[in-house]
Amino acid sequence: MKESWRWYGNLDRITLPEIAQTGATGIVTALHDIPYGEVWPVEAIRTRQGEIAAPNLGLGWNVVESLPIHEAIKTGEGNLAPLFADYRQSMANLAACGVRAICYNFMPLLDWTRTDLAARVETGGTALRFSQVHMAAFEIHMVGRDGAQDDYSATVQADAALWFENSTRSDRDILLSSIMAGLPGAFARYDIAGLRRALDGYRDIDRNALRANYARFLAEIIPAATDLGIRMCVHPDDPPRDILGLPRIVSDADDIDWIMSRQDSIANGLTLCAGSLGAHPENDVPAIARRFAERIHFAHLRNVAKEPDGSFEEAAHLAGDTDMPALISALLTEEQRRQEAGCVDCEIPFRPDHGHELLSDVGRGTHPGYPLIGRMRGLAELRGVIAGLTYARSATAAS
Structure with a gap:
């Protein structure tokens, strides 16, 4: 599995040399200064790549997170042809620069939500x-x-x-x-x-309407992704439930199955976010990973502890309600399947997600959920699980 790290570019208080010291080699980032719906120019992509590939760091940009979807596409409002064309152009520009994994989400108005x-x-x-x-x-x-x-x-x-x-x-x-x-x-x-006004734009959009708009997005984008050799990977809803009266349509195994079946292409894939899916009381995250293994192109490994009233809290990476070793085992099994099938790049990139703010993290002002020490602790724990499982598999195969 490819150890990766989310970095917010010049908005991030964590530097690339610090990231290199964590042992991660893949950088997960985006061009956060470009407004939603506008084309990502090749020049800007290459500039970001150049920053990441600074000498002696051993880093490379391996996953885009995220290439945002304009809100009009989610509401289905107006002439969307130019927005779809611009999105495809950004994809083509990324592919031309060798970046071919794109994480995105289809959550209305808000991204991940915490109180x-x-x-x-x-x-x-x-x-x-x-x-x-x-x-x-x-x-x-x-x-x-x-x-x-x-x-x-x-x-x-x-x-x-x-x-x-x-x-x-x-x-x-x-x-x-x-x-x-x-x-x-x-x-x-x-x-x-402003939020009230934004919510008014969704007043007539229920679950079926949002699904129809998402299906149109997939129909417009996935064929282009297939041609470009890009792997699109949708991020689950966070939290995986309706909030603010807005429908959430990427919350459980049935939702994922519906998405995968809209465009039956390897390019139409999944970001397996253990925390987002794990916040749903009925989701068995390792089982979801096994069921959709072939379509998993990226993984967010974190854990949550749920409460009876629907509340939840970010837990340590090996604590919480999700069986992390079982989940990682499912991902390693899929990597082995890909290797045996002759895939050129079998590794699934993953990043330690939403760490606790610990020690010198406190007061540093990093992005919420993205401290240095807390995520490095999580990465070390996940690395240990991966190494242990890999050793056990090798020993079993040799016996």
Whole structure:
């Protein structure tokens, strides 16, 4: 498996020489300064590659995360032909530069969503957290979304009302900021009024309508990806449930099966995000990995600890509810299958995702969920599991 590391370019407080010291060699990044829907020029791609390939670092850009999809494509609004053409041109420019794995998502309006960016961990440090109570308070009392009450239990609603009643203006501002933090890049986040207006754009878009718009995207993009030798890999919804009344359509095995069947091509693939899928109480993440192994082109390895009311918190990489050794074993089995089938590049790139903020991470101001020490700890733990499983397989084969 190819050890990789997410880097936000000049927006990142972690430097490439520091990343090189973690042992990761693949860089997962994007051109975050280019607005959604605009073409990524070859010159800009090559400039970013040149930064990554600085002498004596041993790094290379191996996965794009993400090539964003313009919101109009998700809503199906207006003349989309120019947007699809520009997206295909960005793909062609990336392929011309030798970057052929593209992670993307189809989540409406927001990317990953958390309500607390610095939840205290018992042994020290902080973690990302999604509180069902705080999300209910946000939807019902701060945004005032019609029908929001229907999405929460009576107990959660009561606790949300109590939190809101006792909250300060600062508490509410922090909650809004936390929920907006998952949006990548340097672009403006929504305030409450802006979010209400944005939600109005989805008022008539239910699950079926969003699926239809996604199917159109796949029909427009996957044939081009096939021709270019690009592997598109959709990232699951995070969290894997409807929020803010917006449908989420990449949340479980049935959703993934629907996506893969829309365009039956190896280019139509999956980013196996253990944390996103693991936050769904009915998802068996290792089983999902085994079922869709052939289509997994990228993996995010992290773990979450779920709670009965629907809340969850980022756990240490080998803790939490997902059996990480079983998941990694499934990925190694797929790599072996690819090798036996004669694949040129059999390794599945993975990155340690959403680490705890530990030690000198605290106060450094890195992107939420993307500290240096916490992710390096996760990478070391994952590396140990991979080495142990690989040794056991070799010993078994030799006996």
